[in-house]
Amino acid sequence: MERNIIIAGVGGQGILTIATILDMAAMHAGLNIKQAEVHGMSQRGGEVQTHLRIADGQIFSDLIPMGQADLILSVEPLESLRYLPYLKKDGAIVTSDEPFKNIGNYPDEQKVLDTVRKSAENVVFVDATKIANELGNPKSYNIVMLGAAARFIGISNADFEWAIGNLFGSKGQEVVDLNIKAFYATTK
Amino acid sequence: MDKQLLLGAEAVAVGAIDAGISGVYAYPGTPSTEITEFIQKSKDAQSRKIRSKWAANEKTAYEAALGMSFAGKRSIVCMKHVGLNVCADPFMNSAITGVNGGLILVVADDPSMHSSQDEQDSRAYGRFAMLPLLEPATQQEAYDAVRFGLDLSEAVKLPVVLRLTTRMSHSRAVIERKAMRDQNAFNPDVNTRQWILLPAIAKKNYAGLIDKQTAIEKSSAESPFNKVVEGKGKKAVIAFGIGYNYVMEVCKTNNLELPVLKISQYPLPKDMVQSFIDKYDDILIVEEGYPIYEELLRGFSDNKKFRGRLDGALPRMGELSPDAVAPALGVKPVVGQPVPDIMVNRPPALCVGCSHRDLYEELNSVLSAYPGKAVFGDIGCYTLGALPPYSAINSCVDMGASITMAKGAAEAGLHPAVAVIGDSTFTHSGMTGLLDCVNDNVQVTIIISDNSTTAMTGGQDSAGTNKMVDICKGLGVEPEHIVTIVPVKPRLEQNIEIIKKEIDYKGVSVILAQRECMQTLARKKKAAKK
Numbered sequence: 021m022e023r024n025i026i027i028a029g030v031g032g033q034g035i036l037t038i039a040t041i042l043d044m045a046a047m048h049a050g051l052n053i054k055q056a057e058v059h060g061m062s063q064r065g066g067e068v069q070t071h072l073r074i075a076d077g078q079i080f081s082d083l084i085p086m087g088q089a090d091l092i093l094s095v096e097p098l099e100s101l102r103y104l105p106y107l108k109k110d111g112a113i114v115t116s117d118e119p120f121k122n123i124g125n126y127p128d129e130q131k132v133l134d135t136v137r138k139s140a141e142n143v144v145f146v147d148a149t150k151i152a153n154e155l156g157n158p159k160s161y162n163i164v165m166l167g168a169a170a171r172f173i174g175i176s177n178a179d180f181e182w183a184i185g186n187l188f189g190s191k192g193q194e195v196v197d198l199n200i201k202a203f204y205a206t207t208k
Numbered sequence: 209m210d211k212q213l214l215l216g217a218e219a220v221a222v223g224a225i226d227a228g229i230s231g232v233y234a235y236p237g238t239p240s241t242e243i244t245e246f247i248q249k250s251k252d253a254q255s256r257k258i259r260s261k262w263a264a265n266e267k268t269a270y271e272a273a274l275g276m277s278f279a280g281k282r283s284i285v286c287m288k289h290v291g292l293n294v295c296a297d298p299f300m301n302s303a304i305t306g307v308n309g310g311l312i313l314v315v316a317d318d319p320s321m322h323s324s325q326d327e328q329d330s331r332a333y334g335r336f337a338m339l340p341l342l343e344p345a346t347q348q349e350a351y352d353a354v355r356f357g358l359d360l361s362e363a364v365k366l367p368v369v370l371r372l373t374t375r376m377s378h379s380r381a382v383i384e385r386k387a388m389r390d391q392n393a394f395n396p397d398v399n400t401r402q403w404i405l406l407p408a409i410a411k412k413n414y415a416g417l418i419d420k421q422t423a424i425e426k427s428s429a430e431s432p433f434n435k436v437v438e439g440k441g442k443k444a445v446i447a448f449g450i451g452y453n454y455v456m457e458v459c460k461t462n463n464l465e466l467p468v469l470k471i472s473q474y475p476l477p478k479d480m481v482q483s484f485i486d487k488y489d490d491i492l493i494v495e496e497g498y499p500i501y502e503e504l505l506r507g508f509s510d511n512k513k514f515r516g517r518l519d520g521a522l523p524r525m526g527e528l529s530p531d532a533v534a535p536a537l538g539v540k541p542v543v544g545q546p547v548p549d550i551m552v553n554r555p556p557a558l559c560v561g562c563s564h565r566d567l568y569e570e571l572n573s574v575l576s577a578y579p580g581k582a583v584f585g586d587i588g589c590y591t592l593g594a595l596p597p598y599s600a601i602n603s604c605v606d607m608g609a610s611i612t613m614a615k616g617a618a619e620a621g622l623h624p625a626v627a628v629i630g631d632s633t634f635t636h637s638g639m640t641g642l643l644d645c646v647n648d649n650v651q652v653t654i655i656i657s658d659n660s661t662t663a664m665t666g667g668q669d670s671a672g673t674n675k676m677v678d679i680c681k682g683l684g685v686e687p688e689h690i691v692t693i694v695p696v697k698p699r700l701e702q703n704i705e706i707i708k709k710e711i712d713y714k715g716v717s718v719i720l721a722q723r724e725c726m727q728t729l730a731r732k733k734k735a736a737k738k
């Protein structure tokens with residue numbers, strides 16, 4: 021088993037929370053992990069991405085080779101397109117459909133969504149803000165995104181549940197339950 | 209055994225705590241900052257009383273670490289690659305004094321300049337100083353290298369260099385911890401004269417350093433970090449540090465069975481390398497950094513059996529990747545789809561509400577009336593003032609250079625000569641330049657954009673917080689020309705008047721533009737709520 025995942029977004033959107041849960045779930049499932057992150061300059065509202073690799077065998081490179089990503093999980097639609105050279109032929113894209121416009125020349129929104137739709141066979145758009153708000157927990161935006169991507173990751177939902185419990189455990193059972201609910205809101 | 213998922217930088221931190229350091233000395237700098245931050249937050253480090261506060265700059269950090277070593281305790285000193293330029297003096301000379309307690313310089317290079325002014329390769333410094341250097345390829349090796357390096361340091365009585373690169377420092381993997389060991393006993397080295405680098409002693413010490421080369425090369429030859437991966441055929445690879453990972457990745461995916469010599473400890477183990485290169489006709493040299501060892505192996509007569517960055521087999525500059533290495537191994541890289549044409553960049557920008565924004569607005573407004581002006585910038589968040597909409601600075605070179613470049617330009621006839629420098633950068637390397645300005649009484653306007661933090665690298669404590677006015681007074685700036693402004697919208701007009709007045713002053717004037725960084729402010733508010 022080997023999965024290469026690019027998690028993408030804009031600095032400040034919290035993609036590392038998604039990565040942390042994924043890491044913990046993978047560890048719990050007994051897999052090896054390598055995860056290359058972006059720190060520093062690019063965090064200040066710039067594009068950010070993390071290369072996350074999980075496998076039952078040895079992983080050498082911290083970076084995913086081009087054309088080898090099984091999944092692009094993006095919390096912003098334009099950002100999902102930035103890493104297309106990394107996507108496998110049969111790779112999937114799971115992205116939020118909500119643009120983050122902190123630049124003046126953001127391309128036409130509809131065009132962005134149409135381009136994403138054409139860019140892979142498996143494309144899942146997630147209205148994450150709406151879903152998170154409906155659950156009464158706007159902060160669970162990233163967990164909703166993770167739930168939608170879970171089917172492409174190859175780790176059991178039980179392992180994800182464990183990871184969510186582990187991450188939010190210190191904040192009490194109520195917060196854990198809310199986040200588990202957010203995760204399952206989009207797994208189907 | 210205790211397993212943890214850690215960044216390479218954090219693996220170094222845990223490695224250092226477990227290996228019994230008594231102190232970490234550092235000035236922040238991407239990609240090295242997380243080492244010290246981890247130790248500052250670590251319960252283990254607190255209970256073991258490991259000192260970990262930020263230093264004013266890399267030079268003060270290095271010298272303090274050397275002092276700890278003098279006293280018999282182990283320490284690490286951490287910085288980004290350009291920080292090593294700042295402490296090159298104590299670094300080079302510590303190779304001559306040698307050490308007492310184990311001392312490791314952890315230096316994090318930034319190939320591809322993700323957040324730096326250059327991509328200099330610290331391995332050149334390792335060679336220059338004739339010191340052992342470790343370059344881990346995995347996070348586990350990074351953890352192990354600290355204990356190994358401290359032991360080596362104490363065995364050969366020399367500082368040891370541990371080189372990381374951005375990818376190693378900022379990538380996570382699971383590491384296995386070893387049992388924690390005790391710190392060294394307090395044992396100051398007061399009875400030898402090795403620390404007094406008077407010429408007579410320095411000559412003796414330098415001869416000793418040359419003698420030690422045999423021992424440190426032997427350590428490389430026996431190193432757990434250097435190894436040969438057997439393979440088939442007449443083509444082979446010598447892979448250094450993290451370059452090894454990319455070679456092995458390409459070999460694994462494409463079922464190549466290439467012989468690979470992995471080097472993660474320097475100086476080069478001569479016999480090991482010689483017997484390897486004698487066996488093959490075509491050898492690719494893979495270095496994450498400058499082609500230092502490629503050049504060395506090619507030699508003056510350019511032995512054509514070596515390939516690498518110098519002949520175009522690998523890119524001449526920038527970080528490596530599996531995709532950069534694949535063609536050099538004869539593999540056609542697979543590429544997904546191209547990036548669609550509609551893609552645009554998202555450059556980093558100053559935060560909404562950032563004090564630097566208001567300052568630049570005010571400064572631009574004043575300077576629009578002076579066609580001959582130049583603004584010398586410095587390094588920090590405020591460097592982003594170089595980008596539109598402000599396009600407010602003419603230079604950014606190295607920490608502190610704003611003040612001294614403004615001085616030189618003023619002496620050549622430039623007016624207005626303005627420097628914009630952050631508070632942390634000012635105390636790092638700006639104070640001595642200000643003293644020069646005062647002593648020469650040049651007509652410069654120094655604006656210290658003081659947000660009470662080291663924001664660029666994530667908001668670390670800044671050495672001069674609440675001391676700025678006193679520092680400037682102490683350096684001899686006339687008190688009536690140390691003016692404080694608060695860069696906020698409602699004070700725009702008032703601040704413009706003040707800046708204008710100081711620019712017209714025929715001497716040294718310092719404007720302290722003081723308002724807290726929005727990010728640290730938000731963090732404080734959040735912490736207060738808890």
Ligand SMILES: Cc1ncc(C[n+]2csc(CCOP(=O)(O)OP(=O)(O)O)c2C)c(N)n1
Pocket residue numbers: 235236237238288290291294587588589590607629630631632633634659661662663664665670725
């Ligand atoms: C010699 C050296 N050390 C460290 C750095 C990393 N670095 C870049 S900017 C900066 C801090 C800037 O802080 P400050 O001057 O207070 O400006 P702010 O970012 O807060 O606006 C640091 C530590 C560097 N570029 N060069």
Ligand code: SF4
Pocket residue numbers: 064557558559561562563564589590659663664725726727728
């Ligand atoms: S982090 Fe602070 S100093 Fe940097 S841009 Fe944001 S508000 Fe300004």
